[in-house]
Amino acid sequence: MAGMLSTVLARYLAQDALRTSEERFRLLAENAKDVIWTIDLDFKFTYISPACEEVLGYSPEELMGEDVGSLMPQETVEIAEAVLAEALALEDEVGKDGYEAPPLELELLRRDGTRIWAEISRAFLRDNKDKPTAAFYNDLMAHDISNLQQGIMSSMELMLESGKLHEQLETLAKSALAQTQRGAKLVTNVKKLAALGEKSELAPIDPHVALTEAIEMVHDSYPSLNIKINTNFSMDQYSVLADEFLVDVFYNLLHNSVRMDTNDVVVIDVVTEDSEGDRFLTIKVQDRGPGISDTLKKAILARFGDREKRGTGLGLTLVRRIMHRYGGRIWVEDRVQGDYRQGTSMVMMLPKTSA
Template sequence: EQDSLDLISSIGFNEVPAEPSIEVSNPNFLSARTARTKQPLFIPDLSEISEDIERMFKAKKMGLQSLIFWPLLGTDESLIGVINVASRSTKALGQLDRGFFTTVASMFSTVLERRRTEEQLKESQEQFIAFADNMPGPVFIKDHQSKVLFVNRFMRTMNSRRDNTGLDNVDLFNQSRAEELTVEDQKVLARGPIDRIQETREKDGKIRTYRSHKFPIFREGKSPLIGGFSIDITERVEAETQREEAKARAEFFNDLMAHDINNMHQGIMARLELILHDDELPEKIRTIAERALDQVNRSVSLINNVKKFTRVNQGDIQLEKTDPAEDPFVAFETVKQAFPNRRIIIKTNIIKKEYCIMANEFLHDVFYNLLHNSVKATDHNEVEIEVEVRLTQTGEFLRLDFTDRGNGLDDTMKQTILAGLDERVRRVSGVGLTLVKQIIDQYRGTISVEDRVKGDYTKGARFIILLPNGC
């Protein structure tokens, strides 16, 4: 309901001007009372009523004797306005007069309601056109026979014809394309919305890519319409293409480099091993050769880890039901072989077929790299590592603890050693632990590190892995 009555037209207000606007809540105006009650008010003789003198002041000043206030109501009984008719003579108002005003008020209500509806429709149309014209891509509406009813400014500027209204697919496209679009339009009406990617050649000859959405517009009691809009995704498509090309180049050079360097490594390793097999080799030279061979092995391991990085980060990896007890024992032996001159003792409570997690082939790399790291972190010849597995208190996660008695990690190292690839920190962990972090992330798990002895990092470190339990 409206809050005020705004003057539309007035006749006969020469001495005293008509009020341009009256608040419906104002108690000093009879027209406001009529608006509030929605009931007509007849005053045949002003001198005989007991209305407030302030309310009658303007009428008496104009010399008025009789007044009529009639509400104009819409079809939903909402207030449209109020008609006020006055006379300078008294006039008895009979049933015929009431019938006349009922008819006049009904005519006014119909005209004003229609005008209000037309104004609302016009405003709605203007809002839609403004919205469509500011879209950075095509917007259109067609009827059920594919005739154009509306196109936005983008389509008007792209087309040599300024006005496509009333044209159909045959008028706008070659025969094969027109037939294709007509079939598509009917499919939309029968089956519902469709999305597709399409390419369009612009006036400058450049190909642009659009994602188009076409959908039915159902109307009660009328034939359905076909609506559609497109969004320019050219830049996104070009960026994705460039990214894929860059990724392919990186993978190509990665494989090429890894292959060629590994071939060189094999040659170096073969020659170093031949030298080391010489029983008469001086001890000083033997030590140098052993260190050189160790460095080559580390380089081979680095290249293998980098290749695994590529595989782990190629996208969504497939996880499968896995017994976490299968991989540790293989990793135990692999680590012992990597350090043949060290006495490595690994204690574990892992039992086969006791737990099940969702993992894949890279779980072996998690075990291997954590064990390998523990050996490297221990200075003395004998290395003791504990691998303990248990469920968390809620049973939601499987917890794996890798505990060593090595040199440990100070607080700064703890904060950075497990940094991900996208974290901007000074990397201190090497590739192995970063690979472990990437794999655990793929498993939707977590990895953390703490002191083996709380408060004394020099007593060794404990790496804690939490993996979702259950298959």
């Protein structure tokens, strides 16, 4: 009898905890300005948050049970299906705790026929047998990032001014404050970039100086990781036509490389070579992460038609836009040609200039 009561009580507590968890999720999802959805492995909606009505023009009730492909152009559907299949295979290979899916930028269709770009973050939700039951949730970055960052910075500054943190916590707090300040600056710069468009002035920049600043920020972002970033060039060796956003280009590429690498020691090579008759400098950021398949190579820097007219993107979209302004290019290669599983090489080509 005691054993039976114990089993019943344990089951009751587990069910109660599950109900509480589901209620918290629903409360957060239904009050979020971002669109959050879950789909099954047949691409059918199993949940979609109320924000979809404002962003996409459909009510949740209209979309429940429908195919997510109804919100995508055909070329986007093909990319999404391929990415989902590949992500499942990769997660099976490295384990669910060893794989963090990178965000995708995909085009979605609104009810009125217009198209919008969305940064899609995704994760697999699993049932009690650890099987994936849903695949994507959508993060459309609709909230006010600046206000959130300001609140974090104020709190961190008060903690540091209190003088009550021991040395290790103080170091971590300073690192967190520096990263939040960098994020706030980036938001400001993105707004400035969107306002200036193609009119901002470019000037000779030493890429090694920009890279050094980006490396420091990456170490601040991951203070507990053993990160080794090797370069084959030095200060005053090259000069390229760019501006202050070159630091953000390097930071984005290095940050992505570190985030995807699960090795005990994260090794990244940043190597240069002259190209196109010595008019351009080619810089390759090479990692030893899980790599990017040919399908994902097409999706990861996807940008169609008049992308610039639809507003400023984040992450790799921002990188590509900055490179376009410089008169340069960026693309993805395998670190070891023909074997993407040996890591990724993000290649950018910058116009050289006299210092």
